[in-house]
Amino acid sequence: MLSKSGKYAIRAVLYISNHSNKNNKIGSKEIANKLHIPAPFLAKILQELTxxxxxxxxxxxxxxxxxxxxNNNKTLFDIIxxxxxxxxxxxxxxxxxxCNENKPCVIHHLYVPFKxxxxxxxxxxxxxxxxxEYSKNNNFFDFVKLNE
Amino acid sequence: MLSKSGKYAIRAVLYISNHSNKNNKIGSKEIANKLHIPAPFLAKILQELTxxxxxxxxxxxxxxxxxxxxNNNKTLFDIIxxxxxxxxxxxxxxxxxxCNENKPCVIHHLYVPFKxxxxxxxxxxxxxxxxxEYSKNNNFFDFVKLNE
DNA sequence: CAAATAAAAGATAAAAAAGTCTTTTTATAT
DNA sequence: ATATAAAAAGACTTTTTTATCTTTTATTTG
Structure with missing residues (x-):
């Protein structure tokens, strides 16, 4: 559904949100290391997002x-x-x-409500x-949330 | 979600089901033409399915x-x-x-039931x-259903 | 100001997916 | 039997996605 780039983007933005703030920025290499994403590839993605x-x-x-x-008020939709x-x-x-209400494919009535x-x-x-939400679910003990 | 190949496969199988039978087979080129799929590419896909x-x-x-x-009792799942x-x-x-019940991503609880x-x-x-189902929804006037 | 550091930019490479072309095999009809 | 028609097989090309590498630009700190 999402490309690898898209998935990397979401994870990286989440990581940035949870591990940096204006006075304590984080480098693309560190994010890439922590999230197991190829560093130069992630750099490109972060460039786009910037x-x-x-x-x-x-x-x-x-x-x-x-x-x-x-930035914090941007949505998942914006990233994707x-x-x-x-x-x-x-x-x-x-x-x-x-494929629509009149001529639905076999899984149209499953997919559309989900979509x-x-x-x-x-x-x-x-x-x-x-x-x-993510930091709660994942019990980040190293959770820092000090944006602005 | 599905690749182009996967989508082509489903459409082609549907077409075969609705337009051929054991005594009246259909060629890959004709299917490709009718469904606007590159002919040699579809041929490859049909080969796999065969x-x-x-x-x-x-x-x-x-x-x-x-x-x-x-064949008729194979499922969509089999094709995919x-x-x-x-x-x-x-x-x-x-x-x-x-990503699971304990550590769900933000849309886990939307996606899993759908999946x-x-x-x-x-x-x-x-x-x-x-x-x-498809032939009903799409009002195939040229609908022929004579398998076996 | 100079040195260092990190992102931006851009060129290049590798892998995967999509698409094309040619040759071989096999079933059918004459 | 033979010619023919169609799929099977396989090599090849193009495009897209993913990944890498190098150079440039901007910013901070001493």
């Missing part, structure tokens, strides 16, 4: 990535749209050229909310 | 593809597993390394059933 202002970055010594307050494009969810699951719930979740779930 | 006995074929003049009674492999549905939707319903549908939906 360009679309979903995350923030600063060059030079003690530079790195962090999330501004504005930036890296994968959101169009992919609109195509028929089974690849039929026409709608999914999209509405992606659009409302902000990065902070997601990061908090 | 090898795994999901569809049947006969070489030579008036040869082509058709579905035996046994043959071409795409079914493992892909088991991975976390957001790509988190660990379960999907897999059970794919496993129970036979090719004939699907073909009949």
């Amino acid at each position: 360009k679309k202002e979903i995350i923030s970055s600063v060059k030079g010594p003690h530079g790195g990535f962090y999330l501004s307050q504005k 749209d930036c890296i994968d494009g959101i169009q992919k969810f609109e195509n028929c699951f089974l690849g039929q050229e026409e 709608n719930k999914l999209l509405s979740k992606l659009k409302t779930k902000t990065i902070v909310e997601m990061a908090i | 090898k795994k006995e999901i569809i049947s074929s006969v070489k030579g003049p008036h040869g082509g593809f058709y579905l035996s009674q046994k 597993d043959c071409i795409d492999g079914i493992q892909k549905f088991e991975n976390c939707f957001l790509g988190q390394e660990e 379960n319903k999907l897999l059970s549908k794919l496993k129970t939906k036979t090719i004939v059933e699907m073909a009949i």
Whole structure:
């Protein structure tokens, strides 16, 4: 469903949210190491996210990535749209050229409700909310949340 | 979610079910033309499906593809597993390394119920059933259903 | 200001997926 | 039997995705 790039992006943004802040930025290499993502590949992805202002970055010594307050209110949807494009969810699951209420494919009535719930979740779930939820579920003992 | 190959496979099998039978086989080129699929690429896919006995074929003049009674009782799941492999549905939707009831990703509780319903549908939906359903929904005026 | 550091940019490479072409095999009809 | 038609097999090409490497630019700190 999502590409590797898209999945890497989500995990990286989560990591940034939970492990850095404006006064304590984190480098792409460190994120890549911790998340087992090829470092130069992740760097490219973070570049894209920065360009679309979903995350923030600063060059030079003690530079790195962090999330501004504005970034924190971006949604999962924004990340996915930036890296994968959101169009992919609109195509028929089974690849039929026409697929709608009148001419539904065999799993149309399963897929569409899921897709709608999914999209509405992606659009409302902000990065902070997601990061908090994630850190709870994953018992980050090293959890730091000091953005701005 | 599904690859192009997987989607082509499903559409082609449907087409075979609705447009051929043991005494009236259909060629890969004709299927490709009707479904707007690159012909040699589809030929490869049909070859795979034949090898795994999901569809049947006969070489030579008036040869082509058709579905035996046994083929007709294969499921959507069989087609997808043959071409795409079914493992892909088991991975976390957001790509988190660990994702389960104890450590769910943000959309785990949306995705898992969908996945379960999907897999059970794919496993129970036979090719004939699907073909009949499809031909109803799509008002095939040229619908012929004479298998065996 | 100079040195160091880290992201940005861009060029290149490898792998996978999608698509094409050619030759071989086999069943059928004449 | 032979010619023919169609799938099977396999080699090859293109495109997309994933991954790597090098150079440039910006920022911070001494």
